[in-house]
Amino acid sequence: xxxxxxxxxxxxxxxxxxxxxxxxxxxxxxxxxxxxxxxxxxxxxxxxxxxxxxxxxxxxxxxxxxxxxxxxxxxxxxxxxxxxxxxxxxxxxxxxxxxxxxxxxxxxxxxxxxxxxxxxxxxxxxxxxxxxxxxxxxxxxxxxxxxxxxxxxxxxxxxxxxxxxxxxxxxxxxxxxxxxxxxxxxxxxxxxxxxxxxxxxxxxxxxxxxxxxxxxxxxxxxxxxxxxxxxxxxxxxxxxxxxxxxxxxxxxxxxxxxxxxxxxxxxxxxxxxxxxxxxxxxxxxxxxxxxxxxxxxxxxxxxxxxxxxxxxxxxxxxxxxxxxxxxxxxxxxxxxxxxxxxxxxx
Ligand SMILES: [Zn+2]
Numbered sequence: 001x002x003x004x005x006x007x008x009x010x011x012x013x014x015x016x017x018x019x020x021x022x023x024x025x026x027x028x029x030x031x032x033x034x035x036x037x038x039x040x041x042x043x044x045x046x047x048x049x050x051x052x053x054x055x056x057x058x059x060x061x062x063x064x065x066x067x068x069x070x071x072x073x074x075x076x077x078x079x080x081x082x083x084x085x086x087x088x089x090x091x092x093x094x095x096x097x098x099x100x101x102x103x104x105x106x107x108x109x110x111x112x113x114x115x116x117x118x119x120x121x122x123x124x125x126x127x128x129x130x131x132x133x134x135x136x137x138x139x140x141x142x143x144x145x146x147x148x149x150x151x152x153x154x155x156x157x158x159x160x161x162x163x164x165x166x167x168x169x170x171x172x173x174x175x176x177x178x179x180x181x182x183x184x185x186x187x188x189x190x191x192x193x194x195x196x197x198x199x200x201x202x203x204x205x206x207x208x209x210x211x212x213x214x215x216x217x218x219x220x221x222x223x224x225x226x227x228x229x230x231x232x233x234x235x236x237x238x239x240x241x242x243x244x245x246x247x248x249x250x251x252x253x254x255x256x257x258x259x260x261x262x263x264x265x266x267x268x269x270x271x272x273x274x275x276x277x278x279x280x281x282x283x284x285x286x287x288x289x290x291x292x293x294x295x296x297x298x299x300x301x302x303x304x305x306x307x308x309x310x311x312x313x314x315x316x317x318x319x320x321x322x323x324x325x326x327x328x329x330x331x332x333x334x335x336x337x338x339x340x341x342x343x344x345x346x
Contacts, residue, residue: 086148087148088146088147088148090297091146091147091148091149091297092147092148092149092293092294092296092297092301092303093147093148093149093303094148094149094150094303094304094305095123095302095303095304096123096302096304096305097150097304097305097306097307098118098304098305098306098307099307099308099309100219100241100306100307100308100309101309102217102218102219102239102240102241102308102309102310103239104236104239105232105235105236105237105238105239105240105241105242106241106242107232107241107242107243107244108241108242108243108244108275108306109243109244109245109246109275109277110244110246110274111225111244111245111246111248112225112227112244113242113244119273119274119275119304120273121272121273122272122273122299122300122301122302123273123301123302123303123304124268124273124274124275124276124296124301124302124303124304125151125152125274125275125276125303125304125305125306126144126149126150126151126152126276126278126303127151127152127153127154127221127243127245127275127276127277127278128140128151128152128153128154128278128279128280128285129153129154129156129180129221129277129278129279129280129281130154130155130156130159130180130184130279130280130281130282131153131155131156131159131163131166131167131170131279131280131281132153132155132159132160132162132163132164132166132167132170132211132280133159133163133166133280133281134163134166135283135286136280136281136282136283136285136286137163137166137169137170137280137281137286138166138169138286139283139285139286139287139289140278140280140285140286140289141169141170141173141175141280142286143286143289143290143293144173144175144289144293145173146290146293147290147293147294147297149293149303149305150173150174150175150176150303150305151175151176151305152175152176152178152219152243152305152306153167153170153175153176153177153178153280154178154179154180154219154220154221154243155167155170155177155178155179155180155204155208155211155216156179156180156181156182156183156184156204156281157179157180157181157182157183157203157204157205157206157207157208158182158183158184158207159281160207160208160210160211160212161207161210161211161322163211164210164211164212167208167211167212168211168212168213171212171214176217176219176305176306176307176308177208177212177216177217178216178217178218178219178220178221178241178243178308179201179204179205179208179216179219179220179312180204180220180221180223181200181201181203181204181222181223182199182200182201182203182204182207183200184223185200185223186223186224186226187200187201187222187223187226187228187231188222188226188227188228188231189226192228194230197228197230197231197234198231198234199318201220201231201234201235201238201240202314202315202318203318203321203322204220205312205314205318206314206315206318206319206321206322207322209312209314209319209322210319210322210323214311215311215312215313215314216311216312217307217308217311217312218238218239218240218241218308218310218311218312218313219240219241219243219306219308220235220240220241220242220243221242221243221244222242222244225244225245227242227244238312238313239310239313240312241308243275244275245274245275245276245277246271246273246274246275246276247264247267247268247271247274247275247276247277248267248277249263249264249276249277249278249279249285250263251278251279251282251284251285251288252279252282254284254288256284257284257287257288257291258288258291260278260284260285260288260292261288261291261292261295264276264278264292265292265295265296265299268296268299268301269299273301
């Protein structure tokens with residue numbers, strides 16, 4: 001009995017001692033962090049000062065790395081150059097950027113040009129015509145920026161002279177800017193002389209250059225996709241790539257944004273890829289774009305950003321014409337105010 005009591009007491013003392021030792025050794029680390037956090041933390045590099053600090057106790061380094069989140073978030077000593085950050089982690093983005101050698105005037109878009117099949121399955125190119133235009137072009141730019149993706153804009157020369165600051169925003173956002181004639185006439189019309197066709201083409205490029213403050217890409221789209229064979233041959237000599245489309249959004253005749261989204265998604269799902277024709281000039285396009293881009297992303301589509309290898313080489317006579325056109329804007333009277341406004345009665 002006495003022996004048994006002694007054995008029980010001895011066991012109890014042992015248990016208390018073992019528990020005490022276990023508590024002493026394990027509690028500081030157990031309180032600090034869960035195991036999965038340790039693994040996560042260990043993957044992060046320690047800042048040099050923390051790594052170099054001598055350990056006062058054998059577990060200090062581990063504890064320090066677990067309980068000092070702020071130094072761990074410090075930037076590295078020599079930061080690597082980074083791409084422009086995208087605030088949206090689920091953005092559509094840009095999967096691939098291609099540069100186009102426009103020598104001889106290549107054609108893109110299977111509705112009219114079937115030689116250059118450069119898009120792979122699920123790849124799309126976003127194109128926008130007829131801008132720049134207040135409200136509508138900025139709405140398109142915002143939707144593209146929200147998805148960190150890039151498009152190709154075919155600007156109308158006249159519109160570029162009306163709203164050069166908007167076209168500058170398009171370029172500044174990293175999109176490609178091509179042209180779409182001076183005044184959006186049908187270049188295939190029988191009424192157009194060869195000279196008038198050339199004027200429309202060249203003035204369009206010079207006007208866009210004047211608005212941007214730099215030459216645009218040698219990329220062109222015929223208004224209404226009306227391809228004039230003579231104009232095509234001429235654009236070839238000017239080393240301008242011509243863009244038709246693979247699928248038309250018909251945004252200009254849609255009655256609501258949902259219809260635009262459905263038209264594009266139905267067509268792209270059928271084709272599997274393609275150059276999409278839209279209009280930043282149209283109000284509904286800017287409204288449809290957030291949903292459309294999200295649907296493209298959800299459908300596994302990837303955006304290809306098309307850039308030109310070289311910029312367009314404008315002709316000096318058309319650049320000069322542009323200056324003249326600008327100077328024809330309504331003049332503000334230069335007469336002194338006293339000769340214009342006279343007080344006749346107090
Ligand atoms: Zn157009």
